[in-house]
Amino acid sequence: MRYTIILLLGMVLFGCSEKKEEQPKETYVPKTELLSQLKNSIAGDAITISFSTDTPKETYKLQIKNAYGSVLLNATETETDNIKFAVPKNFTRIAGPFNWKLLLDGNILDEGTHHIATNAPKATYVESYFGPRSVTAGRNDFSMLTISPTDAYDNPLDDGTEVTIKYQFLENIDELQISTESFIAWYNVASTLKSGRILVTSECNGTTSKELATIVYPANAVNFSISSSSAHNFADGNQIVTFTSDIIKDEYGNTVTNGTLVTFVIKNEKDQYLYTIGTTINGVAEAKTLHPDKAALWEIQAFVTGAAESNTTKFEFKSAIKDYAVHFSKGNRNIDIGPFESFMKQLIPDGLLLQLDIYNAEGEFIDTKKTTSKNGVCNIFLGEHFLEEGDYILKLTAAGITKEFTKNIHGNTVK
Structure with missing residues (x-):
């Protein structure tokens, strides 16, 4: 029995000594060479990337990647020793670089970068924004005009692209040249000393933007004068006394905006107060109130809140009722x-x-x-x-x- 066990062990050891060691499998990498030497193009132009290879029948893939995403392409044409890939239009129309990689079975055989320039000669579009749409007279306020010129495929034009700006106020039309920076051009249109409407427009590569406008409103009112009037000055509690301002203006001579609120404050001889209000029409504010029912001496002053005040005027009421039974x-x-x-x-x-x-x-x-x-x-x-x-x-x-x-x-x- 012991002899049999020794014999079996010997046979097992002999069989293991005869087993060949397994060799690692070698991976074959085809030889490829980039044939497309063009590394720059214009947005919208067709782009084909081709390679020469010694094994054109393999399943090659081309990975395209730009700032918007990536796609994996199959070869569109295989010849005896060439393979070609057509880049999709949604990639060829986007200005900027895209990276490509030639793949086979997950291995990178070749890679590179292609640059696409904007296509300004084909067409230029101008987007413009202007605001705020109202400013205050006086040169201390402004509206900003922002221009974003793009090509036919909505790609921002290159920095340094020249933009012409024109703006009009009353009889004056001004024109200036500016350049794009970080894909936009901008200009601050200062408010004028006179109230009115400023019109602006812009032009780039022969394409003009739509007309935009800002309204220059009068600045804050300055001090003004008031007067009072009535059919009589008897304190009958029935007649109406009218308070009227002169034409209220700002410091630049502009008539204040229609609807400016003016408060007329009335003080009597007992230091009691009442008030009435009016709003301006063509710069003039008017307010009314009833006569008192007894003799009184009123002092009236008007205010544009936070901006201006008037002179103080007086109105004396005589007693209308002398006695009663x-x-x-x-x-x-x-x-x-x-x-x-x-x-x-x-x-x-x-x-x-x-x-x-x-x-x-x-x-x-x-x-x-x-x-x-x-x-x-x-x-x-x-x-x-x-x-x-x-x-x-x-x-x-x-x-x-x-x-x-x-x-x-x-x-x-x-x-």
């Missing part, structure tokens, strides 16, 4: 006031305010009642539910005239 009845609970007569003995318009202040016999304030006139008279009734019987001080005020009465308020029968 007061009649008590029904236990002094019913009070008839009037008639109120204006400066020509005419009845005043409806709406005159009358105020009754009620005090007790010791002069302590109790309550206030208000009403307005109708058909020239006013009426106040002090009902039992409102005021108990007793002695009271009654103060009536209307049209700036105050009358004081001490009355005993009792039942509704007339004493």
Whole structure:
């Protein structure tokens, strides 16, 4: 048994010694040579890359790669010892470099770079942008004109391409030459001293852009003058007083824009304020307000907020109502006031305010009642539910005239 095991081991060792060592497989690389010596072309031109090879029947691939992507091409033509690849149009129309690699079974056999120039002679297109579309007069503001000239395939033209700019204002037309830099050309069109409209256009390689415009608006208003007027100066609470500015302009003599808001502030002799507003039309602002219902002295000043102010003008109102009658009845609970007569003995318009202040016999304030006139008279009734019987001080005020009465308020029968 031992002899048999030794024999088997000997046979195994003899068989292993007779096995040949496996040799590495050699990869055959065909010989190729670039035949296309043209490394530059113009956008839109057809591009063919060809090679000579000793094995044209192999499955060669050509990888094309530019800034927009890559594609893997098959040979379009194989001859006895040549292979050709046609570059697609979407690659030949894009200006700039693209890289190529000749591949076989994943191995790179050859590689290179091809440069495509813009095709300005075929056609030039001009894209232009202008803004902002409104500026302020005074040379401190401007609108920027930006021009981007491209070829027929939307490739930006080379830096240094000459662009002509023209801009017009009133009777003046200016022209200048600038060059593209980083694919664009730009120019700042300064605002003018006068308000109006500036028109601009640009031209490149005989192609002109569309007309663009910016509006030069007046600058901030400067100080101005105002006046006041009315049909009369009686404080009747009915007539209208009108405040009018002169033509408001900016520092360059331009009439301010229509719709400029002007605030007219009114101060009376008691340092109380009210205001009215107006907007400019052809530079003139106008505002109106009612006459007061009692004598007053007004001081009026106008403002363009944050920009300008006017002079201060005065308007004095005379009292239109000199006196009025007061009649008590029904236990002094019913009070008839009037008639109120204006400066020509005419009845005043409806709406005159009358105020009754009620005090007790010791002069302590109790309550206030208000009403307005109708058909020239006013009426106040002090009902039992409102005021108990007793002695009271009654103060009536209307049209700036105050009358004081001490009355005993009792039942509704007339004493």
